[in-house]
Amino acid sequence: MSDSLKVGLPIKYALSYRHKPTADIFFPDSTYNFAPFELVSREYFPTVTNPKGSLDSAIYTLISFEVLSVQELSLPVFVRDNLDCTRVFAPIDYVRLQGTISASGEMDTMSLKKDTQVIPLSQQPNYPLIFLFIIGLSFLGVLTFWxxxxxxxxxxxxxxxxxxxxxxxxxxxxxxxxxxxxxxxxxxxxxxxxxxxxxxxxxxxxxxxxxxxxxxxxxxxxxxxxxxxxxxxxxxxxxxxxxxxxxxxxxxxxxxxxxxxxxxxxxxxxx
CATH class of the missing domain: 1.20.120 (Four Helix Bundle (Hemerythrin (Met), subunit A))
Structure with missing residues (x-):
């Protein structure tokens, strides 16, 4: 739904498929490999049927951490019949990586400044460790009682x-x-x-x-x-x-x- 993206920022991809009202179709879910993108969320829309047929649509929110200048994606729709399940791919779509650092000239590393200000972080409980500790104590208690x-x-x-x-x-x-x-x-x-x-x-x-x-x-x-x-x-x-x-x-x-x-x-x- 846009022609460019930035690293780490979400981008939306719309997929629609028109078919016979009697057809049984499936859209990709979270188990599908969206490489070079990663799935953040998806939104499905109710089927719309008119004389032209039935229309199913979905919008996928994707994110990419790749630094390729051009990234492409083509998602399939799965059409099931009595004997098999056929994949119908959408046309390949492209997005260009929008850079945030100008690379027109060499970077002057001598003028870089370092920020050594310490940022305090709040303490967070280590729940997995606490859980393992409780399990260990329980197991020890059972053995002791045994x-x-x-x-x-x-x-x-x-x-x-x-x-x-x-x-x-x-x-x-x-x-x-x-x-x-x-x-x-x-x-x-x-x-x-x-x-x-x-x-x-x-x-x-x-x-x-x-x-x-x-x-x-x-x-x-x-x-x-x-x-x-x-x-x-x-x-x-x-x-x-x-x-x-x-x-x-x-x-x-x-x-x-x-x-x-x-x-x-x-x-x-x-x-």
Whole structure:
């Protein structure tokens, strides 16, 4: 669509073909070799049919980096029939290279000046490298889990198991220290016992929160537990607080610690 071009600047090439309305035709797409040009984009137009036949058209935006003074191009249209596909070439078209530097005389290299001013460039993330790094880390993680998956999962279970025990112990000790409070001492004793039952229930997987004192004694074998629970029951239900109540709570805590250590050992030895 023009008779000249400049290196690196786009130029448009129009291609039209008139044919029978029944013909099946194809125009070149991005897979075609446009040498010495390179395809930038293409635009197709709807088929126009009149008594003269059907007209198909397309405009290609091309670019060239060649320095040939004259550059030519002839694009084909592919016509398909039942047996074969025929290429019909357009007439060869020419464009002349429009120079931007005058070559009428020799260049005076002594008068050239150099520009050494540094132009700062903005940092850009290296997405391919980041992607490869993520893939490498993922692969390393899969290999690590493949070889050390069981020990890792065991350590995670042990960490969570100890964290639950530490949380229970912190709350239980705080309630135990507040049992001599005149206003909330009995309430704190009851809360401490409920907390102890819930923790033991989780360890033993038995409904200790609904067990009676006799049922608790039947499921936990400890000679000191009977007197401790009776003392605590007397404190909670009878409102009788004595110095042995704190000792009874200590016995409950020692029993909970013993159960914690036993179950932890089972986790350590598990595969």
């Amino acid at each position: 070889f050390f998956g069981t020990p890792i999962k065991r350590q995670i279970k042990l960490f969570r198991f100890k964290r639950r025990y530490d949380e229970y112990l912190r709350l239980f000790q705080r309630l135990s220290r507040a049992t001599d409070d005149k206003k909330k001492g009995l309430e704190n004793v009851e809360k401490a016992v409920i907390l102890w039952k819930k923790y033991v229930e989780r360890l033993e997987n038995k409904p200790f929160t609904t067990f009676t004192t006799k049922e608790i004694l039947d499921n936990l074998q400890d000679n000191r537990l009977s007197d401790a629970l009776r003392e605590i029951d007397a404190t909670v239900y009878g409102g009788i607080y004595s110095k042995t109540t704190a000792s009874s709570l200590n016995i409950l805590q020692e029993l909970a610690e013993s159960l914690y250590r036993k179950h932890r050992q089972v986790l350590v030895q598990s595969t």
